[in-house]
Amino acid sequence: MNNINFRMKQKMNEVFSIEPNDLGTGYLTTFFKKITSYFKTMPFVYVIPFTFLISMFMYFVLGRFLIKLVTVLQYGF
Amino acid sequence: MDFKKISVNGLSSFLIVINRCAGLIFNPYKTMRRISEEKDVYQPALIIGIIFIYFKFIYYLRDKIYPATIVYILFIFNFVLTVYFFYFLSRLFNKNIKEVKLSSFVYTFIYSLLPTLIWFLSTSILYIFLPPPRTFSLMGKGFSIFFIAYSLSLLIWKFILVYLALRFSSKQNFFRIIYMMIFFLVWFIPYSILLYQLRLFRIPFI
Numbered sequence: 266m267n268n269i270n271f272r273m274k275q276k277m278n279e280v281f282s283i284e285p286n287d288l289g290t291g292y293l294t295t296f297f298k299k300i301t302s303y304f305k306t307m308p309f310v311y312v313i314p315f316t317f318l319i320s321m322f323m324y325f326v327l328g329r330f331l332i333k334l335v336t337v338l339q340y341g342f
Numbered sequence: 343m344d345f346k347k348i349s350v351n352g353l354s355s356f357l358i359v360i361n362r363c364a365g366l367i368f369n370p371y372k373t374m375r376r377i378s379e380e381k382d383v384y385q386p387a388l389i390i391g392i393i394f395i396y397f398k399f400i401y402y403l404r405d406k407i408y409p410a411t412i413v414y415i416l417f418i419f420n421f422v423l424t425v426y427f428f429y430f431l432s433r434l435f436n437k438n439i440k441e442v443k444l445s446s447f448v449y450t451f452i453y454s455l456l457p458t459l460i461w462f463l464s465t466s467i468l469y470i471f472l473p474p475p476r477t478f479s480l481m482g483k484g485f486s487i488f489f490i491a492y493s494l495s496l497l498i499w500k501f502i503l504v505y506l507a508l509r510f511s512s513k514q515n516f517f518r519i520i521y522m523m524i525f526f527l528v529w530f531i532p533y534s535i536l537l538y539q540l541r542l543f544r545i546p547f548i
Contacts (some may be wrong), residue, residue, distance in 0.1 A: 282375070283509060286516045297516065304502050305371035312498050313491070320490035324483070332476045335486040338493060339474035341545040342400055342465045 355384030363456055370502055378510035380449040389452050393417065393459060393547075400466050407541050416537075417547050424526070424548060425451050431522050432512035441513055450507035457500040458547060461493065 286301075288294045303311050324331050362385075365373030394414055401410035425447045432442045468489075476482045508519045530546075537543045 282378075283513050284515070288516060306369050308370060308499065308502060309367065309495065312495050316491040316494035316498065317487075319494060320487045323490060324487050329478060331490065332478060332482060332486045335489050336475040338489070338545075339465060339469060339472075339476070342403075342462045342469065 352384055352388070355382055356388055358382070359385050359388050362453060366453060366456060366503060367499075370499075370506060374450060374453070374503065374506035375510055377453050378446045378450050378507075381445070386448060386452040389455065390418075393455065396459060396463055396466075400462075403466055403469055405541070413542060416542055420546065420548055421451070421455075424530075427526060427529075428508060428512065428522060431525060432508075432514065435514055435518055435522075436512065442511070446511040447507070450511050451504075454500065454503035454507045455548075457496045457503065461496045462545075462547060464492075 286294065286297060288297050320331075327334070362373055362377060365376075397410045397414040397417070401413075425444075428451075429442065429444050429447050432447075433439050436442050472485065476486055504523075505519060508514070508522060512519070512522070514522070530548075534543070534546045537546060
């Protein structure tokens, strides 16, 4: 029983180790919490399609510059 | 006896590192919160060791201007500088100084190097199998779009991990973390340009 209590206390301390974010206005805080909830678990489910869309968009906007950028990045390690 | 103890501790820490890396992919918030409470010294030692192996590996691919060990020591210096910068800034912002622990910064920032390591390692491996320059053919364009999407994904992941590292180590709110990042970039961008001019790092390993 003591062990369960200790683990429970430890878990509570872990969860409440930081204050919740408050961005000043209620609307902004709610919006922020909604957005960040997508990044807390499995962020890549949203990140990968988003980045593919961004890179396609970049290709249509930048054209050949994007290919040159990739060449530069490939030398970047 | 001591060797046995060290090897068992090392192996268990290695398994924890793998578990944490998977956790940072699937469950970054929860995992980073646990990492901020970490006390096992073997875990950062393992990650730093893997990064050392990476620097030794790319030495054979780069221009070989500087020995790998020197570049690695510079990386350690950059890392320590970054950690101390955020640590002191958090102490300035925080009313309760006892809440801010240096160890928490070290552990969380070590783990936030994971996207950096993956990007650098994959780019160097791609350099062997698909060496630049990229062509304007259909395959070249397709690969370029894929590479940008891949790099952006890792960059976003890096931002998430750095934000969480700062959130759990400094215990500050969103706006203060953004201020801290801006303060960091104010000196880090010119510093990175200097490192580029000295041909030490093309893209800073941070």
